[in-house]
Amino acid sequence: MTANRRCNCWEIKKCGREPGGINASEHGECPASIEKKLNGVHGGENAGRACWVIAGSLCGDNVQGNYVDKYENCTICDFYMKVKSEESANFTLMSSLIMKLEQ
Numbered sequence: 001m002t003a004n005r006r007c008n009c010w011e012i013k014k015c016g017r018e019p020g021g022i023n024a025s026e027h028g029e030c031p032a033s034i035e036k037k038l039n040g041v042h043g044g045e046n047a048g049r050a051c052w053v054i055a056g057s058l059c060g061d062n063v064q065g066n067y068v069d070k071y072e073n074c075t076i077c078d079f080y081m082k083v084k085s086e087e088s089a090n091f092t093l094m095s096s097l098i099m100k101l102e103q
Contacts, residue, residue: 006086008033008048012079015058018048031056037101042087049083053097067094 010016010033016023017030024030032054035047042049051057052074055066059077064070071094074080084091 006043006049006083008044008046009051009057009079010048012082013058017058030054030058035101037103038097041092041097041100042083042090050092050097052077052080053094053101067098 008018010018010021010030015021015030017027018024018033019029021029021033030051032047032051033045035054038047038050038053039045041047044050047054047057052071053067056063057070058064059070059073064073067074
């Protein structure tokens with residue numbers, strides 16, 4: 001990993017649901033790992049650094065619903081806080097992420 005590379009959620013959370021991951025064949029690929037509309041956001045691959053707006057991503061080993069239902073839990077997630085801290089003033093707000101998804 002290069003010094004400037006940012007880690008994706010599946011690399012930190014170790015869910016194994018990224019393409020080719022250990023749990024992908026049994027549980028399916030996580031939507032955050034394959035959502036191309038958010039590729040590059042916060043320096044991540046696909047939605048790997050914006051998982052909190054992706055329906056069907058994991059939280060506490062449970063598949064979560066839409067962003068409205070899960071956002072409150074996501075804001076206290078260690079990964080969310082890590083991304084927010086690393087990105088600081090460049091952190092992309094949820095409304096902007098949703099607009100990208102709807103394009």
